[in-house]
Amino acid sequence: MSVYEKLEALNIRLPEVTQPVAAFVPFLRSGNLLFVSGHIAKTEGKPWVGQLGRELSTEQGKAAARAVAIDLLGTLHGALGDLEKVRRILKLMVLVNSDPSFTEQHLVANGASEFLVEVLGDKGKHARAAFGVAQIPFGSCVEIDLVAEVE
Amino acid sequence: MSVYEKLEALNIRLPEVTQPVAAFVPFLRSGNLLFVSGHIAKTEGKPWVGQLGRELSTEQGKAAARAVAIDLLGTLHGALGDLEKVRRILKLMVLVNSDPSFTEQHLVANGASEFLVEVLGDKGKHARAAFGVAQIPFGSCVEIDLVAEVE
């Protein structure tokens, strides 16, 4: 199955490239490296607001991280025209809006990591750093940026 | 106008390379990539102390982010000898020292992003991640690192 067939089987429709709300660009390519800007979690087109360990559960955070990964794929598709041109996802930085008492950032981040492997297979296996931050723009619960190797 | 003419028109004098206060180097080059260490916001040569959402306003944070971007340009100049050798700013990581109630990290970060585009033009357009952190060395309000593509 191609990446697109897998997405269809999962009933996922990729969004357009997520346009930054500020003075920067959604992605930038340098040689075979594609740098993708931090994408915040959204639900129904608006920031998915909340802090883990306070308003949101680990499961909700995981769902939010998965939603961000879908948006990141949308941006990759927009950047490359074809997701088959992704050679590998190299690195994810997963920021979890965390109350200081919350220590399951790795489980939240799995929402994105597992989705990328599910859809991209071995190409989706990436290095990662996940940690808890004090806040995220618009109060969103998760933000993720990535570096990919592309054709 | 050259980058230096633009800086002069803005009445900006680039500082020397910002020397780390710890056991690391201000920048490192690998092929066409230049990795620049995190630079903290300073005012009058001392850490620009304060937390957004507590002691500092969004406007003050934005000014601090702009000040960091000037220091980053100073380091790029020192690294390359000539800012015209910057092909593109690829990626900024903007850390905003944030009270958990503060959610305008993107506006603070614009202080750096807008300045880079103002001075470097299209070469200054970058991918970015901006988020709120619990603290920054010396209590500084903003810290930024970057990756640039260079000649």
Added chain:
Amino acid sequence: MSVYEKLEALNIRLPEVTQPVAAFVPFLRSGNLLFVSGHIAKTEGKPWVGQLGRELSTEQGKAAARAVAIDLLGTLHGALGDLEKVRRILKLMVLVNSDPSFTEQHLVANGASEFLVEVLGDKGKHARAAFGVAQIPFGSCVEIDLVAEVE
């Protein structure tokens, strides 16, 4: 002295590659760049729990950062088969689990930075960003990821 002789002189035995506890890989190579996942501080095989400025002192945090750097070297050894294939450590991101009152992240991070220079010499000199985060997976006190240039 080779890297391994230095490690032996320091009475350090490298661990095996640190296996992620979640859906990602410990390292990934792209051309001459090696991306290494965030490694959390451990002591006696378990997460080294605590927050700087609260339960742990700067000296303890520095020791934890050094412990992470040893684990990172273990992962580099596992990735490359031979640490002599490390051309340079390019970039460290050092996350310090911080109470908002703690502002010595740079001193904590030096525990890793000084160790890398001690063992790898000039190849160990790196660019760096160090900052305070709200939490780290498992409540660990320090997390570090890195990018290295390799043969």
